[in-house]
Amino acid sequence: MRQKENLREAYGKELLKCAKANNKIIALDADLCGSTKSIYIEKEIPARFFEMGIAEQNMTSTAAGLALVGKIPFVHSFAVFAAGQAYNQIRQGIALPKLNVKIIGSSCGLSDFGDGATHQSVEDISIMRAIPNMVVIVPVDAIETRKVVRAVIKYNGPVYIRINRNDLINVTKEEDPFEIGKIFKVAEGNDITVFACGIMVSQALEARKTLLEMGISTRVVNVSTIKPLDIENVKKFAKDVKGVITAEENNIIGGLGGAISEALSEELIKIKKVGINDEFGQSANCYEDLINYYGLTPKNIVNMARELVS
Amino acid sequence: MQKENIQFLKQKARIIRYNILETLEIGKKGHLGGSMSSADLVTALYLYKMKHNSKNPDDPDRDRFIFSKGHSVLAQYAALAECGYFSKSVLKTTKTLGSILQGHPETRTPGIEANTGSLGQGLSIGLGMAMGAKLDHRNYKVYVILGDGELGEGQIWEAVNTASFYKLDNLIAIVDYNKLQAVGLIKKRYDLGDIRGKFAIFGWKTFEINGHDMEEILQALDSVDEIKGAPSVIVAHTIKGKGVSFAENNPAFHNAALTKEQIERAKADICNS
Numbered sequence: 296m297r298q299k300e301n302l303r304e305a306y307g308k309e310l311l312k313c314a315k316a317n318n319k320i321i322a323l324d325a326d327l328c329g330s331t332k333s334i335y336i337e338k339e340i341p342a343r344f345f346e347m348g349i350a351e352q353n354m355t356s357t358a359a360g361l362a363l364v365g366k367i368p369f370v371h372s373f374a375v376f377a378a379g380q381a382y383n384q385i386r387q388g389i390a391l392p393k394l395n396v397k398i399i400g401s402s403c404g405l406s407d408f409g410d411g412a413t414h415q416s417v418e419d420i421s422i423m424r425a426i427p428n429m430v431v432i433v434p435v436d437a438i439e440t441r442k443v444v445r446a447v448i449k450y451n452g453p454v455y456i457r458i459n460r461n462d463l464i465n466v467t468k469e470e471d472p473f474e475i476g477k478i479f480k481v482a483e484g485n486d487i488t489v490f491a492c493g494i495m496v497s498q499a500l501e502a503r504k505t506l507l508e509m510g511i512s513t514r515v516v517n518v519s520t521i522k523p524l525d526i527e528n529v530k531k532f533a534k535d536v537k538g539v540i541t542a543e544e545n546n547i548i549g550g551l552g553g554a555i556s557e558a559l560s561e562e563l564i565k566i567k568k569v570g571i572n573d574e575f576g577q578s579a580n581c582y583e584d585l586i587n588y589y590g591l592t593p594k595n596i597v598n599m600a601r602e603l604v605s
Numbered sequence: 606m607q608k609e610n611i612q613f614l615k616q617k618a619r620i621i622r623y624n625i626l627e628t629l630e631i632g633k634k635g636h637l638g639g640s641m642s643s644a645d646l647v648t649a650l651y652l653y654k655m656k657h658n659s660k661n662p663d664d665p666d667r668d669r670f671i672f673s674k675g676h677s678v679l680a681q682y683a684a685l686a687e688c689g690y691f692s693k694s695v696l697k698t699t700k701t702l703g704s705i706l707q708g709h710p711e712t713r714t715p716g717i718e719a720n721t722g723s724l725g726q727g728l729s730i731g732l733g734m735a736m737g738a739k740l741d742h743r744n745y746k747v748y749v750i751l752g753d754g755e756l757g758e759g760q761i762w763e764a765v766n767t768a769s770f771y772k773l774d775n776l777i778a779i780v781d782y783n784k785l786q787a788v789g790l791i792k793k794r795y796d797l798g799d800i801r802g803k804f805a806i807f808g809w810k811t812f813e814i815n816g817h818d819m820e821e822i823l824q825a826l827d828s829v830d831e832i833k834g835a836p837s838v839i840v841a842h843t844i845k846g847k848g849v850s851f852a853e854n855n856p857a858f859h860n861a862a863l864t865k866e867q868i869e870r871a872k873a874d875i876c877n878s
Contacts, residue, residue, distance in 0.1 A: 321740075345736065345771075353763035356726045360733020363712075363719055365665070366740070368733070384760075387723040388730060392712045 299462040303401055305437035306458050307332025309444040310369060314340055317448065321361055324371040325351045330460070331371035331401040355381035358396045359388040367395055367448060373407065374400030374416035374457055378423050389453050390428045397447050398423075398455045403433075404493065404544035405576050405585040406460035415576030416457075420492075421549030423455040424522045430454040430475060431522040433492040433543075433551075436465045439519060442473035450475055457493070461582050464497040466517070478525040480532065484514035487600045488536045490529065490555050492518045495542035495569065495591060502596035509597075511604055521554055529558045538603025542569040544591055567599040610653070614819050617687065618648040622848045622875045624683030626868060628699035628706070634862045635700065637852055639677035642783040642816070642843040643750055647672075649822045650748055651684040659689040662715060668745050669718045669734050673727020674752030674781060675709040676860070681717070682706050690716035725758025727751070728778060732764050735776040735836075750779045754786030756797050762807070768836040769808035777829050778804075778838040781816065783845040787859045804838040816841025850874050 314320040314336055322328075322336040323345045337344035347354035351372050358368035370377065377400040378385070389396045400419050407414045423431045432447070432454060434440040440458065447454045454475075466481055473479075481496060482503055489499040496517045503513040516532050518524075533539050539559065541552035552568035559566060571589050579585045586592065622644050629635040651657070655668040672681050679699065686693045691705065691714075698704035705714050709722025718734075721727040731749040738745050755761065768776050780800060784791055791797060801811045810832045814821040822841070829837040845859070846852030849871040852861075863871065 342740070347767060348763070348770075350760075350763035350767065352725075352760040353729045353732070353767055356729030356760065357733035357736065357764075357767070359719065359726075360730040360735075361737050362733075363730070364734050364737035364741070366737055383723055384726055384729075388720055388726050392720045 297465050299464050300437035301462045302434065302437050302440050302459045303330070303332045305440045306444060307335045309441040311335040311339060313444060313448055314343060317367070318343070319365065319367045320448065321345065321366045321368045322371065323347050323354050323358055323368055325349055325354050325376070327372055327401070331399060333369070333371045351376050351380040352384050355384035356388050359394050362394040362396045367397070369397045369399055371399045371401060373414055374403035374419045375414055378416065378419035378455065382422060386426050390426045393428045393452050395451050396453050399458060400455060401458045402460040403457040404459065405589065406582060408579045408582045408585050411578040412575040417571045417576060418546045418549070419457060420521055420543065420545040420551065421553065424549065424554065428453060429522065430520070432475065432520050433457045435493060435496045435517050435519055436463050436467055438465050438467045438469055439473055443519070446473060446475050459493060463494055466497050466500060473519065476520050476523045476525055478520070478528050479517045480514060481517050482513070482515040484512035485535060486512045486537055486604055487540060488514040488516060488532050489540045489542055489596060490516050490518050490551065491542040492521065492551050493544050494586070495544060498591060498593050499542055499596055501593035502600065505593060505597050506600050509601070511600055513600060518551055521551055524554050524558055526558045529555060530562065533559055533562060533564055538565045538567065540567050540569060540596055540599050540603070542596060544571070546571050546573055548573055565603055567603060569595050569599065611819050614648055614653055617652050618645050618819070619875055619878060621648050621680065621683040621687060623872060624686055624693065624696055625679045626871055627693070627696040628679045628682055629863055629868065630697060631865050631868060632862045633700060634860055635679055636676040636860045637849065638785065638845040638859045639674060639752060639781065639783065640679035641847045641849055641852065642845045643677050643781040644680050644847065645817050645819060645822060646750060646779055646781060646841055647680045647684050649819065649826060651688055653823060654826045655748065656745070659716065662690065666743055666745050669731065669747045671719050671721060671727045671731045671747065671749045672710055673721050673749050674724065674755050675722025675727070678710045681710065685716040724752070724755045725760040728761055728764040731776055732768050732773065735768070735773040736771065738775050739773070746775050746777060748777050748779065750781055753780055753782045753784065753797060753800065754791055756780070756800060757795055765804060765807045765809065772834045773836050774833050776836040778836070780838065780840045781843050782840050783843045785845045785854070785856050785859065787856065789856050801840045808835055810835050810837040812837065812839045814839060814841050816843035817847055848875050848878055
């Protein structure tokens with residue numbers, strides 16, 4: 296069993312490391328720096344941290360202004376507010392002029408389990424993906440999160456990064472490559488391909504073990520960049536199998552499942568989607584309760600795989 | 606303030622109003638009212654106050670101007686052409702397919718600093734630029750023209766509070782207080798109350814002027830330079846459609862297509878003013 300590690304901790308510490316080496320990096324937060332972990336910048340480089348108050352729209356447009364004078368602003372909030380409250384500010388002021396602003400949607404998906412539906416983002420991937428010029432990244436684990444931070448600093452343009460609140464299994468290794476716009480095979484198989492992102496990659500790896508006992512061989516692909524989608528490799532990984540499953544902690548409408556379906560729309564292959572079935576979240580005692588309740592489980596992936604091969 | 610300077614700027618304002626009409630061919634809809642109401646303010650910024658050079662548009666020390674009420678961008682196009690950012694012949698292409706002059710401000714246009722027009726966002730963008738100046742120890746100023754109707758947007762007041770909190774004395778807002786929003790009188794439709802008082806209570810230094818009196822405009826823009834430790838706002842009383850007799854104070858010309866006769870009449874009004 297691989298180690299679990301916290302993604303937002305990994306994010307915050309890596310951003311601090313990068314900010315120490317690059318004085319263009321600015322952190323803005325809307326009273327959530329303790330949760331998003333931009334607090335590390337505030338503590339160590341206070342001149343480049345801005346508390347913007349509980350005013351996400353102003354924070355987001357301010358970041359546009361900072362980018363226009365050569366800074367690399369990182370805007371922090373919970374995913375539901377970063378992508379939702381400030382949607383139009385992202386669309387009009389950042390994505391349209393393709394500004395170098397990084398939007399951090401923290402506590403994404405159901406990962407803020409206790410706070411309920413208002414604080415759980417089930418559609419941020421879908422809405423960010425629909426904006427032209429936007430890059431959408433869902434790091435799979437803490438190791439990849441650190442690589443994502445470094446990569447988006449090198450990339451000149453708007454990026455939305457979805458960061459899970461909780462400890463997740465490290466499914467990648469330090470030496471594994473990460474590149475914006477590339478998908479990565481994490482396990483080989485030839486009956487089914489599961490395209491997954493975020494927490495669902497480790498769920499797919501669990502499902503793969505069960506399926507193997509049933510004689511079904513499953514390929515698992517980590518789609519950490521949802522947009523721009525690595526269509527060439529999506530087609531390649533879907534070519535030689537009996538069916539495709541997409542797995543995401545997002546609405547099955549418009550998210551990873553939507554993106555993969557669009558990419559494979561001219562291929563004769565069956566696609567099944569594991570994800571949140573067009574409904575809102577709710578409060579729970581723990582993250583696992585929600586993951587199970589909404590069917591974001593290895594069991595669900597196994598059932599779909601069996602249907603596809605039969 | 607030299608009298609010649611005022612006369613020169615008044616003449617430039619006439620030219621800029623004329624240029625605005627050049628962006629509107631017969632039957633092409635355009636935001637005439639707000640462009641004309643802000644024309645004197647825009648003239649004073651580009652041809653008197655701001656440190657900028659069309660030959661060196663990326664100078665990091667240039668002053669920045671953001672037209673937050675982006676629909677009035679025709680006035681900015683008119684001024685940018687006058688300052689040599691692009692040829693005056695381009696004005697006619699405004700709002701046509703493939704033109705560098707879009708219906709609302711975009712950074713693709715030489716001299717345009719930010720994408721605005723989704724109302725309420727420009728002051729925040731200016732705020733970010735002003736913060737950037739402080740971080741880099743640069744002395745440039747950021748001027749943002751807001752519409753009075755635009756002040757209905759909550760984001761404006763987020764930015765107003767933040768600018769005050771961070772003591773951004775390099776950020777100057779100018780309210781083009783023409784009293785009309787798209788559909789009619791602001792006072793009747795969505796009263797914004799005491800605009801100057803609202804800024805003051807948020808900690809801004811406030812000025813109130815006649816936005817068509819060039820001498821008052823220049824005095825206010827110069828007075829702002831003396832303010833330290835707080836952002837400033839100039840509430841400029843203006844007339845929507847100013848300079849075009851039939852459009853003045855008439856919400857029908859907020860965004861209107863002009864007939865051949867109306868364009869001729871408007872040009873005559875401006876030349877005779």
